[in-house]
Amino acid sequence: MTELxxxxxxxxxKNQKQILHDVNLQLDSGKIVALLGENGAGKTTLMRIIAGxxxxxxxxxxxEGEEKEVQRKAKxxxxxxxxxxxxxxxxxxxxxxxxxxxxxxxxNQFEELRxxxxxxxxMKLSQLSRGMKEKLIIALTFSRKADLYLLDEPFxxxxxxxxxxxxxxxxxxxxxxxxxxISDHFVNEISALLDEVVxxxxxxxxxxxxxxEIREGHESIEEYYEGLYADEEDE
Amino acid sequence: xxxxxxxxIYLQIEQYLYRQIALGELKAGEKIxxxxxxxxxxxxxxxxxxxxxxQMNDKGILYTKRGEGNFVTENTELLEETKQALxxxxxxxxxxxxxxxxxxxxxxxxxxxxxxxxxxxK
Numbered sequence: 001m002t003e004l005x006x007x008x009x010x011x012x013x014k015n016q017k018q019i020l021h022d023v024n025l026q027l028d029s030g031k032i033v034a035l036l037g038e039n040g041a042g043k044t045t046l047m048r049i050i051a052g053x054x055x056x057x058x059x060x061x062x063x064e065g066e067e068k069e070v071q072r073k074a075k076x077x078x079x080x081x082x083x084x085x086x087x088x089x090x091x092x093x094x095x096x097x098x099x100x101x102x103x104x105x106x107x108n109q110f111e112e113l114r115x116x117x118x119x120x121x122x123m124k125l126s127q128l129s130r131g132m133k134e135k136l137i138i139a140l141t142f143s144r145k146a147d148l149y150l151l152d153e154p155f156x157x158x159x160x161x162x163x164x165x166x167x168x169x170x171x172x173x174x175x176x177x178x179x180x181x182i183s184d185h186f187v188n189e190i191s192a193l194l195d196e197v198v199x200x201x202x203x204x205x206x207x208x209x210x211x212x213e214i215r216e217g218h219e220s221i222e223e224y225y226e227g228l229y230a231d232e233e234d235e
Numbered sequence: 236x237x238x239x240x241x242x243x244i245y246l247q248i249e250q251y252l253y254r255q256i257a258l259g260e261l262k263a264g265e266k267i268x269x270x271x272x273x274x275x276x277x278x279x280x281x282x283x284x285x286x287x288x289x290q291m292n293d294k295g296i297l298y299t300k301r302g303e304g305n306f307v308t309e310n311t312e313l314l315e316e317t318k319q320a321l322x323x324x325x326x327x328x329x330x331x332x333x334x335x336x337x338x339x340x341x342x343x344x345x346x347x348x349x350x351x352x353x354x355x356x357k
Contacts, residue, residue, distance in 0.1 A: 032280050164278075171274050171281065191240050192279050212243045220240035 004029040010059035035183040037200030043183040051078035077146035079137045087126035110143035131158035149180045191221045248287035257318040
């Protein structure tokens with residue numbers, strides 16, 4: 001087991017508001033990890049910092065020893081919500097862009113994923129439903145050869161069939177040494193898939209445990225996660 | 236296949252495969268599906284399947300042929316033991332449920348006999 005990602009003493013402010021503070025995290029290669037937390041807890045910001053999209057943070061983020069954003073970006077795959085493409089852009093044009101930008105983008109792999117997800121390359125982004133957009137994001141993300149894949153709430157607002165396809169694509173296409181970090185505010189849909197769980201609360205990482213550790217205590221991941229948030233509801 | 240979320244999944248995969256073997260769905264000496272195929276079939280992580288298979292390898296229920304995959308043991312004694320363990324599990328659940336219904340140990344066999352006889356008459 002090798003160390004993939006190390007975050008130490010990370011803090012981040014935006015418009016003088018503390019979004020993250022004292023974040024420490026270590027992930028190994030070859031894992032599927034959930035990043036859990038309620039909306040506003042700081043999950044997306046943490047993802048964006050790891051991805052090298054959000055800058056000007058304090059602390060260290062190192063991916064296989066690389067701290068510079070450019071080098072980190074080359075080792076990880078993250079699709080930032082397809083922002084930057086106009087609504088009239090066709091799927092095939094987005095793919096063209098990815099091929100030009102990322103030297104590790106595997107066109108054949110994208111074709112396989114695209115067929116598996118049943119996406120029509122002629123469709124415009126404005127024509128895509130929420131589920132189709134998520135499927136496209138996942139197809140693009142997994143078509144790169146990377147050590148770390150970041151998926152930000154891939155299951156929000158999509159139906160059970162699309163979810164099943166996305167989960168199967170993770171099982172099928174994840175390479176053994178690659179790690180996937182999936183953020184969600186609801187754990188049930190992916191709990192059977194997880195090696196580890198990282199819980200974000202109050203702008204920092206509260207706990208990091210393996211799924212087996214949690215279940216060996218006869219607790220489901222959902223109960224565990226809800227337990228960490230329970231005191232708040234009582235107030 | 237639905238898993239309980241409060242028991243380690245690798246243990247449940249083990250139980251699932253024991254059952255497949257006891258039911259003859261997987262036979263002695265037969266190659267079991269690949270790790271990825273099982274992961275997809277059960278909708279679980281590849282690492283979790285690997286952990287379950289490793290445990291079964293350690294217990295001797297499965298053996299690995301290098302480069303070929305995992306096979307069910309041909310040791311009939313071990314297979315019988317595995318089947319007996321599953322039967323014991325079922326009996327344990329049965330006895331516990333009957334106890335909750337107020338049927339004490341000494342009443343179990345008469346209750347069972349009565350039930351089996353009435354089934355025969357149907």
